Amino acid sequence: MITVQRAYKYRFYPTPEQAEQLARTFGCARYVYNHFLKVRTEAWYETQKRVGYNDTAKQLTALKKQPETLWLQEVSNVCLQQSLRNLDTAFKNFFQGRAKYPTFKKKQARQSVRYTTSGFSYRAGRIKLAKHKEPLTIRWSRRFTGTPSSVTVSKDSAERYHVSLLVEEDVAALPFSKQETGIDLGLTHAVITSGGKKVNSHHYFKQSEKTLARAQRHLSRKQKGSANRAKAKLKVARIHARIADQRLDFAHKLTTQLIHENQVVAAESLQVKNLLKNRSLAKAISNVGWHQITTMLAYKAQWYGRSFVQIDKFYPSSKRCHACGHLADAMPLSVRQWDCPACGTRHDRDVNAAKNILKAGKAILAGADKLREHENTTAGHAGG
Known part of the structure; x- marks a missing residue:
């Protein structure tokens, strides 16, 4: 049994008054983020001075008292402070090489605000946000245990409202399984396992491509700023949202099955961002969602006491014979089956790659276990 933080996301339906208050909150949080992004950028370029979270928090207090920005007081201060923390995190990710330089938030994009414990109340299964008179009308599609430590309210481009609750829960490890699997990520098949199972890729984007193209053509004919253009834009957004929901549902079901069935799951490490630069494959790669699958695994x-390991991206899993270890000189993508010249074993390209990935993954785990055992032994001698 381990304690983990889990996020539960639910759809909710705000009243007109709640929708108006949320729009005001989204706008204020966005304004604070953009304002202090500009402040921090200008401070660096003009005086080479770094402005941190504490500095911006002090400036926010003064900003709320200025006559032209008194409207910032109409929303919960918790959301504005969290906006500053998000900006600070964005800068930390940039300086540590994990992300690009922060950019200004747009009104047309997805909007979200975060409430910590002082900004909401949770009683008898009902959530009430600060500055709101009534609790939210939430569609409780799943149960959770514990008390939410934070609440994130969002509105996507399809004008759907969601609330995400972060809670701490005790999760029991799954019973030990003797099964282990390596997975090769593909395009025609989303996943090929070392046991020979091939999971077909569901082409959700392709299924909706004609409908989406028609909706986009209608959008392009509408006059900018008109009500009809807003309606057409919403229709396009809803098609994209449905496709994203389908991909997410597929990834959750697939990864849950893999984790429940196998004690060890090994996969390859892929530089998805670099692969998406290939114009011929970008659409197919995005449809499968490789990064989403590995993140969930x-x-x-x-959570469930399983082992997930990713092997080096340069490991030649497709060119190596899993039976004898012979390494082929070349293996074009057009070759789907091949015979090993050393031992004569006939291989399905993808299944062979999955078997090699499993072997390499188990070797990595064994090495990690030996290193951990050595460290424990060393620590024991030092303690003695």
């Missing part, structure tokens, strides 16, 4: 394995 990582945290679900941690």
Whole structure:
């Protein structure tokens, strides 16, 4: 049994008054983020001075008292402070090489604000936000245990409202399984396992491509700023939202099955961002959602006491014979089956790659276990 933080996302339907208050909150949080992004950028370029979170928090207090920005007091201060924390995190990610330089937030994009414990109340299964008179009307599609530590309210481009609750829960490890699998990520098949199972890729974007193209043509004919253009834009956004929901549902079901069935899951490390630069494959790669699948496998394995390992991206899993270890000189993508010249074993390209990925993954885990055992032994001698 381990304690983990889990996020539960639910759809909710605001009243007109709540929608107006949320729009005001989204706008204020966005304004604060953009304002202090400009302040921090100008401070660096003009005086080479770094402005941190504490500095911006002090400036925010003064900003709320200025006559031209008194309207910032109409929303919860908790959301404005969290906006500053998000900006600070964006800068930290940039300086540590994990993300690009922060950019200004747009009104047309997805909007979200975060409430910590002082900004909302949770009683008898009802959530009431600060500055709101009534609790939110939430569609409780799943149960959770514990008390939410934070609440994130969002509105997507399809004008759907969601609330995400962060809670701490005790999760029991799954019973030990003797099964282990390596997975090769593909395009025609989303996942090919070392056991020979091939999971077809569901082409959700392709299924909606004609409908989406028609909606986009209608949008292009509408006059900018008109009500009809807003309606057409919403229709396009809803098609994109449906496709994203389908991909997410597929990834959750696939990864949950893999984690429940196998004690060890090994996968390859892929530089998805670089692969998406290939114009011929970008659409197919995005449709499968490789990064989404590996991310889910990582945290679900941690939750349920499984082992998930990713091998080096340069490991020649497709060119190596899993039976004897012979390494072929070349293996074009057009070759789907091949015979090993050393031992004569006939290989399905993808299944062979998955078997090699499993072998390499188990070797990495074994090395990690030996290192951990050595460290424990060393620590024991030092303590003695």
